[in-house]
Amino acid sequence: MSIYGGMFSGVSALAAQSQAFGIISDNIANVNTVGYKASKARFQTLVTESISNSRYSPGGVLARPFVNPEKQGLLQGSTSTTDLAIVGDGFFVVNNNSDPANNGGDYLLTRAGSFVEDEDGNLANNAGFFLQGWRTDSSGNIVNATTKDQLSSLETVNLAGFTSVSNPTTEAQLAVNLPANATTSSTQTTNLTIYDSLGVDHLLTINWTKSAASNIWDYSIDVTNNAGTTSAGVVTGTVEFDPADGTIEDVDGGGLATGALAQTTVPITVAQFSSGAAASSITINWGTVGQSNGMSQLSRGYEATLLNQNGSSPSTLIAVDVDNEGIVTARFENGDTRPIYKLAIGTVPASTQLKSENGNAYTLSSGSGDLLLTEAGLQGAGTIESSALESSTVDLSDEFTDLIITQRAYSAATRLITTGDELLDEIIRVKR
Numbered sequence: 001m002s003i004y005g006g007m008f009s010g011v012s013a014l015a016a017q018s019q020a021f022g023i024i025s026d027n028i029a030n031v032n033t034v035g036y037k038a039s040k041a042r043f044q045t046l047v048t049e050s051i052s053n054s055r056y057s058p059g060g061v062l063a064r065p066f067v068n069p070e071k072q073g074l075l076q077g078s079t080s081t082t083d084l085a086i087v088g089d090g091f092f093v094v095n096n097n098s099d100p101a102n103n104g105g106d107y108l109l110t111r112a113g114s115f116v117e118d119e120d121g122n123l124a125n126n127a128g129f130f131l132q133g134w135r136t137d138s139s140g141n142i143v144n145a146t147t148k149d150q151l152s153s154l155e156t157v158n159l160a161g162f163t164s165v166s167n168p169t170t171e172a173q174l175a176v177n178l179p180a181n182a183t184t185s186s187t188q189t190t191n192l193t194i195y196d197s198l199g200v201d202h203l204l205t206i207n208w209t210k211s212a213a214s215n216i217w218d219y220s221i222d223v224t225n226n227a228g229t230t231s232a233g234v235v236t237g238t239v240e241f242d243p244a245d246g247t248i249e250d251v252d253g254g255g256l257a258t259g260a261l262a263q264t265t266v267p268i269t270v271a272q273f274s275s276g277a278a279a280s281s282i283t284i285n286w287g288t289v290g291q292s293n294g295m296s297q298l299s300r301g302y303e304a305t306l307l308n309q310n311g312s313s314p315s316t317l318i319a320v321d322v323d324n325e326g327i328v329t330a331r332f333e334n335g336d337t338r339p340i341y342k343l344a345i346g347t348v349p350a351s352t353q354l355k356s357e358n359g360n361a362y363t364l365s366s367g368s369g370d371l372l373l374t375e376a377g378l379q380g381a382g383t384i385e386s387s388a389l390e391s392s393t394v395d396l397s398d399e400f401t402d403l404i405i406t407q408r409a410y411s412a413a414t415r416l417i418t419t420g421d422e423l424l425d426e427i428i429r430v431k432r
Contacts, residue, residue: 012060088382121160127359166199
């Protein structure tokens with residue numbers, strides 16, 4: 001009977017509009033939730049029997065929630081460098097456990113990037129999910145690059161392990177002028193502080209002696225450790241200068257070509273350090289052959305314009321920076337910087353099919369497709385904006401408009417039921 005069908009259709013309308021009301025309520029409640037994506041109720045017909053020329057069987061309506069987790073929200077500026085937002089597609093990869101490698105945990109995807117350091121140095125957002133990334137070496141290269149497409153290659157971004165670090169000296173660059181009018185056997189001395197793998201400082205001394213041969217200086221390198229013991233003549237050799245312009249021409253008779261980098265390697269043993277540090281090898285860059293960017297021999301007196309080395313003593317972490325490619329760089333009190341992590345971006349073929357979880361996060365579903373781990377800006381993934389948060393995509397004007405329409409639709413659906421009741425009452429009266 002179509003009357004009953006019409007009443008059940010009204011009941012389905014009430015259920016559908018009730019679900020729409022719940023979706024609108026959730027949107028309004030999360031208007032200030034960082035990274036929240038507004039949901040919409042999408043209605044579809046419910047057919048119980050095919051329509052014919054002489055018969056119509058009412059079915060009803062169903063409400064299906066729809067959300068696009070990758071919809072871009074407006075960016076809000078922030079004063080915290082660990083407040084992060086994604087510009088474009090993709091999600092931050094997070095875990096509900098701070099140590100998933102040893103204790104397990106569930107990997108989730110989120111656009112809520114308000115990360116702060118917890119008591120253990122882990123970066124976690126407001127929902128308690130821990131940010132995942134790849135550890136890098138001092139040059140910013142991913143350590144386990146061969147397995148970076150696997151979730152097991154990720155680890156929680158932790159800053160506690162970098163609160164006090166040191167860098168051993170591996171390279172030194174000199175720009176020193178030796179007097180061209182120096183007499184044979186006259187000497188000059190260049191001192192340079194270096195650091196071992198434990199951050200202990202030592203003294204590297206370069207002793208220059210004018211050779212009897214024109215435009216050649218002999219050098220002898222000594223290492224004086226922190227205890228005051230000197231290892232003399234660790235490396236010896238010669239530096240030859242071009243008589244035409246005083247630039248460096250050759251080192252140790254190697255026959256360097258113009259434009260080649262003039263270098264000498266200084267090996268230092270464990271015993272010579274005597275601090276317990278590992279053995280080291282320091283490459284000294286004298287300059288480029290034929291160019292005035294390093295050693296020189298000119299008529300002015302001895303002058304050291306550049307004594308630079310890449311080592312440092314232990315220093316405390318003061319801040320971290322995150323660039324558009326997701327590289328997390330630590331900044332230390334002594335001015336040193338070091339890349340420590342690279343953030344992973346997760347993408348899926350059908351983000352609208354992801355399953356919503358508590359904490360403004362998502363997990364994979366059978367319809368979303370497999371997770372692809374990639375770097376920011378690659379393979380369709382968006383870039384990362386530091387000191388910014390992605391706002392909720394809720395538009396209050398749209399929500400209140402939908403609320404009015406939903407209210408009217410709900411009221412109209414109740415009229416279907418009461419009208420059907422009146423029609424049935426009329427039929428009952430026929431019998432009377």
